[in-house]
Amino acid sequence: MERQECSGSSSQGPPQGRSGTPPRGIKQLPRFDAGVMETYLDDMRDMKAKVYQMFREHPELLPNVEEGLSKEEHRELVRRSLKVILQNGYSPLDFLARDPRKYFYLGECLSMVDLSLMVKSGVQYSLWGGSVLNLGSEQHRRRYYDDIAQLRLPGCFAMTELKHGSNVAALQTEAVLDVLTDEWVVHTPDEGAIKWWIGNAAEDGRAATVFARLKVPDPNGGPKLVDHGVHAFVVPIRDANGSTLPGVEIRDCGYKVGLNGIDNGAIRFSHVRVPRTNLLDRFASVDKSGRYSSPLTSQARRFAATLGELTGGRVGLVAGSVGVLKGAITIAVRYACLRQQFGPPDCPEVAIIDYQSTQLRLMPILATAYGLHFARGLLTDKYVDMKRTREPRLVEEVHALSAGLKAYTTSYTQAALSTCREACGGHGYAAVNRLGALRSDHDIFQTFEGDNTVLLQQVSAMLLKEYRQQFSGAPLTATYHYLRAALLGALPNNPLVTHDTEPRHLRDPAFLAKALEYRTARMLFTLSLRLRKAGPRLGAFHAWNKCLEHVLDLANAYVESVVYKTFLRAVEGCVDPECRRALKAMSDLFALRLIEGDMMFR
Amino acid sequence: MERQECSGSSSQGPPQGRSGTPPRGIKQLPRFDAGVMETYLDDMRDMKAKVYQMFREHPELLPNVEEGLSKEEHRELVRRSLKVILQNGYSPLDFLARDPRKYFYLGECLSMVDLSLMVKSGVQYSLWGGSVLNLGSEQHRRRYYDDIAQLRLPGCFAMTELKHGSNVAALQTEAVLDVLTDEWVVHTPDEGAIKWWIGNAAEDGRAATVFARLKVPDPNGGPKLVDHGVHAFVVPIRDANGSTLPGVEIRDCGYKVGLNGIDNGAIRFSHVRVPRTNLLDRFASVDKSGRYSSPLTSQARRFAATLGELTGGRVGLVAGSVGVLKGAITIAVRYACLRQQFGPPDCPEVAIIDYQSTQLRLMPILATAYGLHFARGLLTDKYVDMKRTREPRLVEEVHALSAGLKAYTTSYTQAALSTCREACGGHGYAAVNRLGALRSDHDIFQTFEGDNTVLLQQVSAMLLKEYRQQFSGAPLTATYHYLRAALLGALPNNPLVTHDTEPRHLRDPAFLAKALEYRTARMLFTLSLRLRKAGPRLGAFHAWNKCLEHVLDLANAYVESVVYKTFLRAVEGCVDPECRRALKAMSDLFALRLIEGDMMFR
Numbered sequence A, B: 001m002e003r004q005e006c007s008g009s010s011s012q013g014p015p016q017g018r019s020g021t022p023p024r025g026i027k028q029l030p031r032f033d034a035g036v037m038e039t040y041l042d043d044m045r046d047m048k049a050k051v052y053q054m055f056r057e058h059p060e061l062l063p064n065v066e067e068g069l070s071k072e073e074h075r076e077l078v079r080r081s082l083k084v085i086l087q088n089g090y091s092p093l094d095f096l097a098r099d100p101r102k103y104f105y106l107g108e109c110l111s112m113v114d115l116s117l118m119v120k121s122g123v124q125y126s127l128w129g130g131s132v133l134n135l136g137s138e139q140h141r142r143r144y145y146d147d148i149a150q151l152r153l154p155g156c157f158a159m160t161e162l163k164h165g166s167n168v169a170a171l172q173t174e175a176v177l178d179v180l181t182d183e184w185v186v187h188t189p190d191e192g193a194i195k196w197w198i199g200n201a202a203e204d205g206r207a208a209t210v211f212a213r214l215k216v217p218d219p220n221g222g223p224k225l226v227d228h229g230v231h232a233f234v235v236p237i238r239d240a241n242g243s244t245l246p247g248v249e250i251r252d253c254g255y256k257v258g259l260n261g262i263d264n265g266a267i268r269f270s271h272v273r274v275p276r277t278n279l280l281d282r283f284a285s286v287d288k289s290g291r292y293s294s295p296l297t298s299q300a301r302r303f304a305a306t307l308g309e310l311t312g313g314r315v316g317l318v319a320g321s322v323g324v325l326k327g328a329i330t331i332a333v334r335y336a337c338l339r340q341q342f343g344p345p346d347c348p349e350v351a352i353i354d355y356q357s358t359q360l361r362l363m364p365i366l367a368t369a370y371g372l373h374f375a376r377g378l379l380t381d382k383y384v385d386m387k388r389t390r391e392p393r394l395v396e397e398v399h400a401l402s403a404g405l406k407a408y409t410t411s412y413t414q415a416a417l418s419t420c421r422e423a424c425g426g427h428g429y430a431a432v433n434r435l436g437a438l439r440s441d442h443d444i445f446q447t448f449e450g451d452n453t454v455l456l457q458q459v460s461a462m463l464l465k466e467y468r469q470q471f472s473g474a475p476l477t478a479t480y481h482y483l484r485a486a487l488l489g490a491l492p493n494n495p496l497v498t499h500d501t502e503p504r505h506l507r508d509p510a511f512l513a514k515a516l517e518y519r520t521a522r523m524l525f526t527l528s529l530r531l532r533k534a535g536p537r538l539g540a541f542h543a544w545n546k547c548l549e550h551v552l553d554l555a556n557a558y559v560e561s562v563v564y565k566t567f568l569r570a571v572e573g574c575v576d577p578e579c580r581r582a583l584k585a586m587s588d589l590f591a592l593r594l595i596e597g598d599m600m601f602r
Ligand SMILES: Cc1cc2nc3c(=O)[nH]c(=O)nc-3n(C[C@H](O)[C@H](O)[C@H](O)COP(=O)(O)OP(=O)(O)OC[C@H]3O[C@@H](n4cnc5c(N)ncnc54)[C@H](O)[C@@H]3O)c2cc1C
Pocket: A123, A127, A157, A158, A159, A160, A163, A164, A165, A166, A167, A196, A197, A198, A199, A200, A256, A259, A264, A444, A447, A448, A449, A450, A451, A452, A453, A454, B339, B340, B341, B342, B352, B355, B357, B358, B422, B423, B424, B425, B426, B427, B429
C-alpha cells in the first residue's frame, strides 16, 4: 500500500505523543467477523473454552516462569494437571479409543497450556495406552484399559535405545522365551541397548511397552535361538509403592533443552521375567511350546504393521505443533500491531507491523498457520476413517500423510518460533511472553516420533513406489515421453515463462495448484531417473544417499501441494464472503511464497 | 564420493556390531596438521588455554545444568567468576583501553564458558566502562577508571526505555539543568520512559550511564526549556551497601529466555539530582550558566558521534557470536562423525556425517565459521586502527562493518544453533550437551546493541550514500549506462549464463569474488533506482519501507562479499599447503552455497 508521510487518520495534526495514535497496522487488516470465522474454522471450540477455563480456575497448575521451576517441581505440576483433566470429565484414552478427533483436539488445547503436559498426556494415553490397544489383543485391552485410562497405571513406551533411535529395526534389547517357565526373559545385552529418553520412566511409570528382539528356541532343535526381530512386550517396572522391580535399573535423563515437566529416564533390564502372555500379540504370537506364528508373512511386514499402528502419535504431534504455531503467531502479530518504533519526520511513530520486513516475516507464517490448520483437519479425518474402515489404501495414505505433515509442520513451527521472537524485539525475550519456552519445548517435536529427516525419506519412498507401480512394465522412454507431455501440459500459463504477472493470474487458485503439483511431479520424475541411473553402480543405499537432498525436497514439495489443495477446499467451502476473501488472501500468500522461494519453477 | 555398498575398510567382513567399526566420516575428512592450522588461525591461543584452565580449576563456577539453577544462583556464579578473572590477572577494562584485541579475544573465550558471564563482563567494562571512557573527558576517566576496572563500582548502560529500543533518538527520560544548584535533575516523565532491560541494574549496579534528553533554560530568557536531544550522564543508583538511592526505583526484569546470569532491571527516576559535571561531555558541554556548546554543529551529528563511540560493543558481540558458532559446529560435527545409524543391508551402520543431508546441513556452517573467524579478525584490526588514528573514513568503515557483521554473524549463528541441535537428534536435546542453552542465551545477540533489522538498514544507507557521492551530479542515464557496462563486464563467465560448470571454473576464487561483488553492485544499483522512483511520490520514509526487503538483502550481500574477500586473503596468506587446501575448500563452499541460494544471480 502506498501512502504519503504521516498518512492515515493521524496526518491531520502534529504528532500527539507515541501512545495516543491508534496503530495503523490494525486498521488496515482485512475486515471480517471474527466470530463467524471462528465458527467456520473450529467446530469444537466449546471444548477449548472449557479447557482454558479449567486452567484459569487452577492457575497454580501453570508453570510460572517467575519461579524458575526445577524439573521436579514442573513434573509435579504436570502430574496434578493430568489428574485435574480426568476429574473434569475428560478421559483422553476414551477419546483416543472412541472419538480420536476429540483426543487430538484436546492435545492442541493443552499445547498452549504447557507442552510438557501435552506430551506427558501423549506418553500415557497415546504411546503407552495406544501401544497396548493397537498392538495387543482383547485380553490386553481388558486387563489394562481402565487402569491406564484412570492413571492408576502410569506407563511408558520404551523403544529408543542409547545407540538406536531412528533405526528401530536394529534395537538390541532382547526377550528370550523360557519354555520351562512360560516366561519372557527381557534383557539389555550391553550399554548401547539401554532404553533411553523414555518418557514417564524416571519417576512415574509402573509398566512399559518394551520393544525387544523376540527370540525363541529353534523349532528344529538347533542349539541357537531364532531371532524374529523387534516386537512389543508389556513389562512391569515399578511396584505399587513406586520402587523399581528387581532387575530393573532406572536413571533420570536429567535436564533437557525443554519439556522438563516430563520425567524421561534410561532403563536397563537384567534378565527380567514376564509371563508369555505379555507379548502384545496382534501381529504375531508364540505358543507355550515356543512356536511363533503370524498372519503376516515376513519380518519386515510385521514390523511395518507394528510401526503403522503408531501413526496416532504423529497425528497428535501435528495437532500440538499447529496449536503452538497459532499461539506464537498470535502473540507476534498482536505485539507488532501495538508496538510502535520510528516514523517519518515530525509524525507519530508507526506500528512495526507496517514495516515491510515485519510483514514479510509474519504474514507468511499467519497464512501457513491457516493452511496447516486445515491440513491437520484433513489428517485427523483420514485417520478416523482409517481406524474405522482399516482399508489398506487408507492405511498407506495416512502413513504417508502423517509422516509428511509431522515433519513439515514441526520444522515449520520451529523456525517460526524464532522468527516470532525476533519480530518482538527485546520484549520477546522476556520469559513471561512464552516464545522462548515454546521454542525450547517444541524443538524436539522435530525429532521424536520419527526424526523429520527420516520421515521425509519415507514419504518420498512411498511416492516413488506409487509412481513405479503406475509405470511398471513400461519402458523408460515411454514413461519419459508420457510424463514430459503431462508436465508441459500441466503448467500452460507458468508466469515465470509467460511473464504474465497480472495479479488476476498470479492469484488464480487453479494456476497455483497446478504449479505446486507440477513441481512435485517434476521432482518425482527427475528423482526417479537419477536413482535409476545411480543405482546399478552404487547400490540402492548409496544411490539414495547421493540424491538425499532431492529426496527431502520432493517430500516437502508434496506436503506443500497437499496443504495448498486442502486450503483451497476450505476457502471454497466458506460461505461467508468476507471470511472467504480473507482466507483466499491467506491461501494466495501461502502458495506465492512457496513459488517465490523455489528455483525449481524456472 | 561414490562407493559400493559396505565400501571402505569395513567392507572386507561381515558386520561386526555397531561399535566396532571406525566411523567412516572421520576418515574421509581432508588431512592437515591441526597444530599448524591452529597456529595459523589463532595467534593468541595461549590466552585461551589459560582462560579455560582457570575455569577447569574452578568447576564450581560453571553453570551446572543438572542443578537447574535459579536466576539468583546463576547471577552469583557470574559475580564470582568476574572476580576470579580479575584475580588471575586479566583486567578487561585495561585490555579495552590499551589492547582491544585482547579484550575481544577474552570475550570469545568466555562465550564458550558461559554467555551470561561474557555479556555481564561486556556490560561492566564495555558498556558502562566504555561509555565513561569514550563519551566522557579526562576528569571522568580519572574519577572512575580504577573503580570500574577493579569492579569496585559495578555499573550500567541505561539507554533503552520501555517504549523505545531501536529508536533511541526518541528516548523520553530527561535531564534538566538546575542553574541555581548547578545540578541535573534526572527524571522519568511517564511509564513508557522507564529504563528497561538494563543489565547489572537489578542487583549489582551502583551507578549508570543514563541516556536522557538534555534540557537547559532558554538562553534568550524564554519561558521554555531548550531540548538538545539525547546525551549521556553518570547517575549513581545505589549506595555502598547496595540500597537504591532516593528517587531511584528499580525492579528486576525477571526470567528471560536465556542469559539468566545477568540481572537486568527496570529503573525509574524521580527528580534525581546529580552534579552538572556528571554530563559525559566529550561531544557537548554545558557551563555553570547553562550555556550549551559543542564542537559538532548539529544535534544529529552529536548523536551520531555518541552512538559511533559505542561500536566496541558490537565488535564484542561479533567475537562472542563467532565463538559460539565455533563451539556449536564442533559439537555437531564431532557427534556426527561418531554417531552411526542405518546402513546398507548386512553392513555396519554408517556415521551420520556420511549422509548427504548431514553434510549439507553442517559443512556450510563449518565453512562459514571459518569465514566469520577471519572477518572478525578484520573487524578487530580495523577497530584498533580506528581507535589509534581516529581517521574519519575509518570511523565510517568500522561503523558499517561492525553493524553489518554484527547483524549477519548473530543471525547466522542463531539459525546454525538450531541446525546443530537437530543434526544431533535426541542426544542434542540433553541440556548437558549445551546446544539448547547456547541457543537461548545467544538469541538476544540478534536484538541488543542494535536490532539486526535496524543495523542492516544502516549498512545499506551507508552504501547508498557512498554510491550517490560517487555519482553525484551525473545524470541518471549516464550513471545507468556506466554501471550497466561495469556490471556486465564484472561477470564475464557467469556459469549460470555460460553453463560453464567445470569445477575448475566454479572454484575459481576470482570468479567467485566477482560474482559476489556483482550481486552487491546490482542490488545497490537497482535499489537506488527504485528509491529514486518511489521517493517523490511516497516521501523518503515510505519509499524506503516499500523497498525494505531489497534494503536488507543488499546489506547481507555486501557483508557476504566482504567476508568472502577476507576469507580469500586468509587462504592466500596460509603457507602450509595442506592447511591452505583445506581452507580453500572451505572458502569455495562458503561462496558456492551463497550462489546456489540466491536467485539474484540469474
Ligand atoms: C525429550 C525426548 C523424549 C523422548 N521420548 C521417548 C519415549 O517416550 N519413548 C521412546 O522410545 N523414545 C523417546 N525418545 C527418543 C526419540 O524417539 C529419538 O530421539 C528419535 O527417534 C531420534 O533418534 P535418535 O535421537 O537416536 O537420533 P538418530 O537416529 O541417531 O539421528 C541423529 C541424526 O542423524 C540423522 N539421521 C539418522 N538417520 C538418517 C538417515 N537415514 N538419513 C539422514 N539422516 C539421518 C537424523 O536426522 C538426526 O539428525 C525421546 C527423545 C527425547 C529427546
